[in-house]
Amino acid sequence: MNSLEQQISLLAKSAVKALYDLEAEDSQIQLQKTRPEFEGNITLVVFPFVKAARKAPAQVAAEIGEWLSANSEGLVARFNAVQGFLNLVIDDAFWVKQLVAIDADDHYGRQPERNQLMMVEYSSPNTNKPLHLGHVRNNLLGYSIAQIQEANGWKVVKTNIVNDRGIHICKSMLAWLKYGNGETPESSGKKGDHLIGDYYVRFDKEYKKQIAELMATGKDEETAKREAPLMLEAQEMLRKWEANDPEVRGLWAKMNEWVYAGFDETYKRMGVSFDKIYYESNTYLEGKSEVEKGLATGQFYRREDGSVWADLTKDGLDEKLLLRSDGTSVYMTQDIGTAKLRFQDYPIDKMVYVVGNEQEYHFKVLSILLDRLGFPFGKELVHFSYGMVELPNGKMKSREGTVVDADDLMDKMVEDAKEISKDKVNTLQGITPAEADEIARKVGLGALKYFILKVDPRKNMLFNPAESIDFNGNTGPFIQYTYARIQSVLRKAGERASANAYASSLENKELALIQRLCEYPSVVRTAGDEFSPAVICNYAYALACDFNSFYHDLSILNEPDEQKKELRLLLSANVAKVLRSAMRLLGIEMPERM
RNA sequence: GGUCCGGUAGCUCAGCUGGAUAGAGCAACAGCCUUCUAAGCUGUGGGUCUCGGGUUCGAAUCCCGACCGGAUCACCA
Numbered sequence: 001m002n003s004l005e006q007q008i009s010l011l012a013k014s015a016v017k018a019l020y021d022l023e024a025e026d027s028q029i030q031l032q033k034t035r036p037e038f039e040g041n042i043t044l045v046v047f048p049f050v051k052a053a054r055k056a057p058a059q060v061a062a063e064i065g066e067w068l069s070a071n072s073e074g075l076v077a078r079f080n081a082v083q084g085f086l087n088l089v090i091d092d093a094f095w096v097k098q099l100v101a102i103d104a105d106d107h108y109g110r111q112p113e114r115n116q117l118m119m120v121e122y123s124s125p126n127t128n129k130p131l132h133l134g135h136v137r138n139n140l141l142g143y144s145i146a147q148i149q150e151a152n153g154w155k156v157v158k159t160n161i162v163n164d165r166g167i168h169i170c171k172s173m174l175a176w177l178k179y180g181n182g183e184t185p186e187s188s189g190k191k192g193d194h195l196i197g198d199y200y201v202r203f204d205k206e207y208k209k210q211i212a213e214l215m216a217t218g219k220d221e222e223t224a225k226r227e228a229p230l231m232l233e234a235q236e237m238l239r240k241w242e243a244n245d246p247e248v249r250g251l252w253a254k255m256n257e258w259v260y261a262g263f264d265e266t267y268k269r270m271g272v273s274f275d276k277i278y279y280e281s282n283t284y285l286e287g288k289s290e291v292e293k294g295l296a297t298g299q300f301y302r303r304e305d306g307s308v309w310a311d312l313t314k315d316g317l318d319e320k321l322l323l324r325s326d327g328t329s330v331y332m333t334q335d336i337g338t339a340k341l342r343f344q345d346y347p348i349d350k351m352v353y354v355v356g357n358e359q360e361y362h363f364k365v366l367s368i369l370l371d372r373l374g375f376p377f378g379k380e381l382v383h384f385s386y387g388m389v390e391l392p393n394g395k396m397k398s399r400e401g402t403v404v405d406a407d408d409l410m411d412k413m414v415e416d417a418k419e420i421s422k423d424k425v426n427t428l429q430g431i432t433p434a435e436a437d438e439i440a441r442k443v444g445l446g447a448l449k450y451f452i453l454k455v456d457p458r459k460n461m462l463f464n465p466a467e468s469i470d471f472n473g474n475t476g477p478f479i480q481y482t483y484a485r486i487q488s489v490l491r492k493a494g495e496r497a498s499a500n501a502y503a504s505s506l507e508n509k510e511l512a513l514i515q516r517l518c519e520y521p522s523v524v525r526t527a528g529d530e531f532s533p534a535v536i537c538n539y540a541y542a543l544a545c546d547f548n549s550f551y552h553d554l555s556i557l558n559e560p561d562e563q564k565k566e567l568r569l570l571l572s573a574n575v576a577k578v579l580r581s582a583m584r585l586l587g588i589e590m591p592e593r594m
Numbered sequence: 595g596g597u598c599c600g601g602u603a604g605c606u607c608a609g610c611u612g613g614a615u616a617g618a619g620c621a622a623c624a625g626c627c628u629u630c631u632a633a634g635c636u637g638u639g640g641g642u643c644u645c646g647g648g649u650u651c652g653a654a655u656c657c658c659g660a661c662c663g664g665a666u667c668a669c670c671a
Binding site for chain 1: 597598599600605606607608609613614615618619620626629630631632633634635636651652664665666667668669670671
């Protein structure tokens with residue numbers, strides 16, 4: 001609710017009290033933006049008062065309208081009543097005042113500090129393959145959520161848990177040993193993460209071959225999978241890793257370093273970052289000891305084969321394995337340890353996990369287990385569960401090579417942006433090739449980020465590689481373009497003396513823009529409450545549309561009336577400010593020209 | 595089978611804490627650059643909001659049921 005809504009709400013309460021002797025509840029005061037086909041800025045729905053008034057809705061609307069006109073000290077300039085809808089026209093002076101106030105606020109939209117710490121975990125890659133489009137969605141959502149919550153007054157710590165140990169890493173390591181001939185990122189010219197990913201795929205290929213061979217000798221598939229020599233070797237390697245075998249550990253460290261160098265490059269390009277990185281190899285032992293404690297206090301139990309389980313049937317769930325019969329830990333064990341360390345390291349008030357919706361069960365269980373182990377934060381954890389990115393023929397599968405690679409995709413977007421900008425030589429004349437590259441980078445990545453963030457995070461989304469991501473319409477570049485246009489106008493306007501007089505009456509399109517600007521703080525709040533960058537996208541798009549319409553219809557620099565011109569410049573500058581602010585919450589950079 | 599999520603225009607998506615005649619973009623078609631950046635603006639066509647009940651002044655939105663699609667229920671992560 002913004003200040004106008006608050007004022008009207010109070011006035012409306014007074015009105016129904018005076019007219020019908022009704023003490024209206026907050027929920028009965030229903031305000032909405034007036035639909036464009038009617039005159040007015042804000043609309044009061046009067047149906048809730050009809051019963052108390054014992055009159056027809058249209059008459060009630062008219063009576064309240066009269067009362068507001070007479071008692072709002074000029075705020076309500078006029079009104080019209082359509083059935084049960086009271087459309088109020090707010091005085092232009094109010095809007096001009098709002099605009100001046102927005103202009104004076106350097107952090108417009110930012111909510112008050114709340115002095116509480118939110119930790120946001122996102123990305124959380126495995127170190128056996130490069131990042132793909134699914135990770136891109138995770139990273140962009142995680143980063144944007146962190147920005148949005150910061151704008152909502154939280155102190156935010158962005159964190160990453162790197163899944164750097166386990167059987168999947170051993171598979172890549174083994175394939176590299178067997179087929180790699182000592183290949184390195186330097187010798188091959190490949191990014192480290194891609195190099196390792198290639199060997200992960202290679203493992204799977206050779207493994208499948210062995211399975212087929214075993215099945216040809218008459219074994220069933222289950223047995224073949226279990227007994228394939230490559231799998232046995234990988235498991236042996238994992239045991240050696242856990243036993244701190246120096247050779248295996250050495251290879252592991254070396255190959256992980258290659259992967260991290262590759263990830264760092266990708267993260268940097270994507271524009272995401274972390275305040276604190278945890279590694280599973282450093283947290284899983286902590287998890288194990290927590291499980292042992294739970295075992296000692298009777299929270300968990302051990303089966304005859306030595307495996308440790310939690311009984312969650314009282315919570316309506318199943319039994320959950322926490323330690324394998326050979327004593328090695330599983331994903332859940334590690335997550336318990338990581339959570340404990342984090343709460344030791346930071347005074348966390350809210351812990352948010354940005355993880356796909358396929359892991360909803362996992363986090364339900366984690367929450368219960370942490371609670372049982374006596375951690376007060378267990379019940380409070382938030383699983384920010386987002387939908388999958390699907391391709392036209394279904395899910396992406398790393399092992400089967402049906403993935404859209406993150407690095408390739410970013411390359412392609414920047415290339416496309418560059419290609420498109422070649423037709424715009426008029427507006428980009430006089431810039432250096434380096435500047436042109438920088439613009440293409442911002443625009444290409446802006447298109448990608450907006451494309452992903454504009455869809456409701458909870459929903460699955462479809463990406464069709466055959467159709468390139470658009471640069472026209474409801475897109476990142478559209479918003480960047482709107483911004484660049486404004487910057488161009490402002491550059492031409494030159495230095496302006498501040499505190500000039502502004503026009504006191506407004507054109508419809510000016511008013512619509514100011515009203516839109518007024519919505520921004522509540523949009524930031526909603527995006528925070530709902531954990532939804534898409535809310536920011538929708539708003540930025542609407543604001544850009546409003547501006548383009550204004551820009552098309554009204555001249556700024558050629559406006560002869562100085563006060564009108566000043567108002568339009570002020571308005572334009574603040575639209576740019578809010579667009580930049582909104583895009584920053586999405587991690588999208590703005591070019592000054594394009 | 596249990597649980598969770600989704601189904602809105604040819605396609606991709608908004609709208610979903612109940613409000614006026616359901617919106618964008620893409621694709622198709624027709625216009626607008628001697629005027630501040632045409633990555634823009636304007637217009638046309640395009641809908642059984644999956645289906646059936648219910649709640650009420652009013653339902654795409656809330657409730658119940660069906661159908662369809664997805665996820666999950668591992669000594670995987």
